[in-house]
Amino acid sequence: MASEKVKVAIIGSGNIGTDLMFKLRRSSVLELTWMVGVVPDSDGLRRARELGYRTTHRGIDDLKDHLEDFEMAFDATTAHAHYRHAELLKQWGKIAIDLTPAAIGPYVIPVVNLDQYLDHQNVNLVTCGGQATVPMVHAVSRVVPVKYAEIVSTVASRSAGPGTRQNIDEFTETTARGLAEVGGAEEGKAIIILNPADPPIIMRNTVYVSLPKGADREAIRGSIEEMVAEVQRYVPGYHLKSPPIFDEDRVIIMLEVEGAGDYLPKYSGNLDIMTSAAVRVAEGFASHLKARKGRNERREESRA
Amino acid sequence: MSARKIWITDTTLRDGDHAMSHKYEVEQVRRIAQALDDAGVPVIEVSHGDGLGGSSMQYGFSVEEEEKYLRAAAEVIKRGRMAFLLLPGIGTRKDLERAAKIGAKVARIATHCTEADISEQHIKMAKDLGLDVHTFLMMSHMTSPEELAGQAKLMESYGADCIYVVDSAGAQLVDQARQRVRALRHALEPKTEVGFHAHNNLGLAVGNSLVAIEEGATRIDGSTCGLGAGAGNTQTEALVAVLDRMGIDTGIDLFKIMDVAEEVVYPIMRQRHVPRIDRGSLTIGYAGVYSTFLLFAQRAAEKFGVEARDILVELGKRKMVGGQEDMIIDVAVELANQAKSKPARAEARA
Numbered sequence: 001m002a003s004e005k006v007k008v009a010i011i012g013s014g015n016i017g018t019d020l021m022f023k024l025r026r027s028s029v030l031e032l033t034w035m036v037g038v039v040p041d042s043d044g045l046r047r048a049r050e051l052g053y054r055t056t057h058r059g060i061d062d063l064k065d066h067l068e069d070f071e072m073a074f075d076a077t078t079a080h081a082h083y084r085h086a087e088l089l090k091q092w093g094k095i096a097i098d099l100t101p102a103a104i105g106p107y108v109i110p111v112v113n114l115d116q117y118l119d120h121q122n123v124n125l126v127t128c129g130g131q132a133t134v135p136m137v138h139a140v141s142r143v144v145p146v147k148y149a150e151i152v153s154t155v156a157s158r159s160a161g162p163g164t165r166q167n168i169d170e171f172t173e174t175t176a177r178g179l180a181e182v183g184g185a186e187e188g189k190a191i192i193i194l195n196p197a198d199p200p201i202i203m204r205n206t207v208y209v210s211l212p213k214g215a216d217r218e219a220i221r222g223s224i225e226e227m228v229a230e231v232q233r234y235v236p237g238y239h240l241k242s243p244p245i246f247d248e249d250r251v252i253i254m255l256e257v258e259g260a261g262d263y264l265p266k267y268s269g270n271l272d273i274m275t276s277a278a279v280r281v282a283e284g285f286a287s288h289l290k291a292r293k294g295r296n297e298r299r300e301e302s303r304a
Numbered sequence: 305m306s307a308r309k310i311w312i313t314d315t316t317l318r319d320g321d322h323a324m325s326h327k328y329e330v331e332q333v334r335r336i337a338q339a340l341d342d343a344g345v346p347v348i349e350v351s352h353g354d355g356l357g358g359s360s361m362q363y364g365f366s367v368e369e370e371e372k373y374l375r376a377a378a379e380v381i382k383r384g385r386m387a388f389l390l391l392p393g394i395g396t397r398k399d400l401e402r403a404a405k406i407g408a409k410v411a412r413i414a415t416h417c418t419e420a421d422i423s424e425q426h427i428k429m430a431k432d433l434g435l436d437v438h439t440f441l442m443m444s445h446m447t448s449p450e451e452l453a454g455q456a457k458l459m460e461s462y463g464a465d466c467i468y469v470v471d472s473a474g475a476q477l478v479d480q481a482r483q484r485v486r487a488l489r490h491a492l493e494p495k496t497e498v499g500f501h502a503h504n505n506l507g508l509a510v511g512n513s514l515v516a517i518e519e520g521a522t523r524i525d526g527s528t529c530g531l532g533a534g535a536g537n538t539q540t541e542a543l544v545a546v547l548d549r550m551g552i553d554t555g556i557d558l559f560k561i562m563d564v565a566e567e568v569v570y571p572i573m574r575q576r577h578v579p580r581i582d583r584g585s586l587t588i589g590y591a592g593v594y595s596t597f598l599l600f601a602q603r604a605a606e607k608f609g610v611e612a613r614d615i616l617v618e619l620g621k622r623k624m625v626g627g628q629e630d631m632i633i634d635v636a637v638e639l640a641n642q643a644k645s646k647p648a649r650a651e652a653r654a
């Protein structure tokens with residue numbers, strides 16, 4: 001049945017998990033069934049209960065008896081927790097969409113490489129800075145070879161949670177790897193800055209990409225604009241602050257990422273782009289699953 | 305205040321790297337480090353201006369690999385100790401570990417004045433490696449003395465041995481510096497030292513350093529010839545002379561450090577940039593902007609045909625913090641666009 005939605009669960013009822021819940025309500029292909037937390041009186045679990053989802057505060061183990069309720073799980077907990085969750089989800093034959101820095105599965109940036117990994121069981125969403133900037137590096141590297149790409153993500157202090165703060169190297173190292181492995185640069189470097197200004201600033205990203213001599217600037221500009229439009233399909237608040245600046249042997253791309261303001265405030269574009277990308281990835285898996293199911297059914301019919 | 309000891313950290317080879325636009329050659333670093341060590345400077349800081357891992361498009365590439373500078377300095381620093389700077393978010397624990405292996409004995413770990421909690425892992429690792437840890441609360445004019453002391457307590461709880469009030473913008477008036485150092489001295493354990501790092505944008509660097517000492521600071525940063533970002537830092541040789549007159553021991557030979565300034569550092573800096581209180585650096589102190597923005601704003605002003613001073617004032621209004629050099633381009637582009645659209649509007653009115 002084409003209209004049947006694919007069922008999903010969220011592990012982690014913090015800010016990210018709760019924002020995901022609100023985004024999933026709008027999805028025409030995904031149906032949220034379970035919200036899994038560990039803090040009984042967390043705001044996320046309370047809201048999930050109010051919206052009529054099934055909840056538990058005893059962690060992922062409670063899902064063991066409800067495996068028919070979901071085909072995919074978003075993990076919005078911590079890297080440490082994901083190592084265990086990943087094992088269980090694998091045993092249960094469920095797809096894991098990992099929003100933590102654990103990165104057991106390959107890095108996925110929906111507009112760049114999602115299609116390559118639709119048969120994988122576990123994929124990772126890099127970092128918020130990676131989701132925002134890797135598409136830009138890829139937009140350049142699909143036109144000219146890129147030796148070096150560097151990004152600076154500036155986020156409001158208030159939207160950087162304890163996970164990010166206590167392990168800030170994870171952000172810079174993972175994002176740098178993403179720029180190279182997915183973005184297509186030979187070498188990547190990432191910098192993150194927290195700005196405590198009040199009212200909080202909207203997430204900013206500056207992307208520096210080195211260019212070879214004689215690079216076709218028009219083609220690069222066009223590729224960047226196309227890519228921005230593609231990202232905007234799932235992150236409407238993603239936009240260029242100014243047209244790309246060509247500065248000698250590099251191009252500077254300045255981005256602002258405004259969140260949708262679902263659960264998190266609009267300035268938290270850094271968190272919004274993660275949850276939006278996660279939904280986009282899950283939708284990609286959902287259509288792939290359905291197509292596969294369709295093919296299998298047709299095959300069985302033809303056998304009968 | 306008699307018979308007290310003040311420890312000076314010379315940052316000519318780190319803060320001075322900003323003024324040098326990161327164009328130090330390895331040989332120059334070796335020569336300066338050797339001369340400073342010979343003069344008796346107890347702690348000599350060597351790094352890219354933005355710390356380990358700072359060599360980048362955002363801040364400017366160093367001429368050589370970081371490791372080469374550190375090795376060159378480590379080879380010649382015999383009496384004193386080599387320090388490095390690290391800003392979590394730019395450098396990582398891998399960089400820290402490498403610098404320690406090369407021979408650094410002091411880790412200086414810096415965060416914006418309200419973001420101390422991003423330094424926990426780095427401070428702990430540096431302590432585990434047996435380093436002395438001095439931490440920086442940068443742009444400390446942007447928060448209250450009480451809040452600053454709270455952030456200092458966090459760093460102390462992670463293991464910092466000394467916590468610096470850092471006036472990155474050279475914006476603090478005498479009382480502002482006094483209150484901040486006093487708040488930290490009052491809040492921290494007696495065994496934790498307090499330090500002060502100044503920029504001379506308002507001409508207050510030596511004076512504020514003395515006030516910091518009055519309030520209990522025991523570590524003061526200087527740079528020889530004042531070679532640092534903005535109008536430069538507290539001039540090491542001047543501070544040594546003043547403290548000597550006050551009967552405070554720094555362990556640094558006054559005449560020797562004068563000669564280092566005159567004969568070693570000045571000939572090198574003269575080829576690049578001689579920091580002084582000019583309208584650019586004065587605007588930085590006045591508007592409370594990160595001193596490092598000076599040369600970037602001047603370059604952007606030229607490129608986009610706008611006034612450097614306007615860029616700096618706007619950056620101050622937007623409450624930009626250290627490291628946001630990319631916003632200089634952002635502001636310059638906006639000012640240029642505004643300038644373009646203004647005559648059009650005037651015509652429309654006419």
